[in-house]
Amino acid sequence: MVKQLDYHQITEIFTRFRAVDAEPKGELDHTNAYTLVVAVALSAQATDVGVNKATKELFKVADTPQKMLDLGIENLTEHIKTIGLFRQKAKNVMKTARILVDDYDGIVPSSRAALEGLPGVGRKTANVVLNMWWHVPTQAVDTHIMRFGNRSGVAVGKDVVAVERAIEDHIPAPFQQHAHHWMILHGRYTCKARKPLCSTCLIRDICAFEEKNLD
Incomplete structure (x- = not known):
């Protein structure tokens, strides 16, 4: 299992996520x-x-x-x-x-x-x-977050509850509200299951994933 990243590494990762998209949104349409x-x-x-x-x-x-x-x-x-x-x-x-x-x-x-x-x-x-x-800073862990959290070292855990707890314990408070959206979007569009886009990933220098796809 990948080693959990430290506070400073995680802070830098989410600082970069926030710089690109300060207010990430869920992609499910709804009215209320x-x-x-x-x-x-x-x-x-x-x-x-x-x-x-x-x-x-x-x-x-x-x-x-x-x-x-x-x-x-x-x-x-x-x-x-x-x-x-x-x-x-x-x-x-x-x-x-x-x-x-x-x-x-x-x-x-x-x-x-x-x-x-x-x-x-x-x-x-x-x-x-x-x-x-x-707007409660809860963490909804799906397959994208499970994959990204464990690959990168941002939130390491064997199951959904463990990853949720790792997010709450290791991601700094200023990022908690949007943490799961940043992670879902990154997992969905960059840190993909089969062929992660590591060569264009904005956190590849910090990510702990050893089998990076740099093609």
């Missing part, structure tokens, strides 16, 4: 907290591009829990049928809409525990919603 919850839940084992295509028309007619219930599961399924695991996701979206209407007056709760209690909403989804909507 509810549509963000739905979009993130739908994105499991799917691409953001694919989810955005499916939700473009969906959110025009169902941007609240009550409107989703009124739409019905058959119409919802038709909207999201191009997304992986769409049948199970449709069931979860409808169950979540019912819980939000019955238990929360149609309002998305702002606590991690309450969010994780919704069908199809795990820790990652809860962290994304808390970060993007309520």
Whole structure:
């Protein structure tokens, strides 16, 4: 396993990330907290591009829990049928809409525990919603962050919880709010799984990855 980078190295990495993109944004389209919850839940084992295509028309007619219930599961399924695991996701979206209407007056709760209690909403989804909507410095660890964190030495850990803790423990406070977005975007577009673009990477001189692709 790659050795965890030190405070000064990590500070330099995120200083460079911030210089290039001071306010990184998530790539899932949404209009409010509810549509963000739905979009993130739908994105499991799917691409953001694919989810955005499916939700473009969906959110025009169902941007609240009550409107989703009124739409019905058959119409919802038709909207999201191009997304992986769409049948199970449709069931979860409808169950979540019912819980939000019955238990929360149609309002998305702002606590991690309450969010994780919704069908199809795990820790990652809860962290994304808390970060993007309520600006809580939570860290939503996905496959891109797992890969980049462990390759580079920025956040080393054997599982999602360990990497999340490593981010919280090792990345300086001024970078915590946007840390997971910088890491996701870097993992998605530069530190790719098969052929990382090390030759053009802005942190290649600090990154601890020994098998750099410099072609």
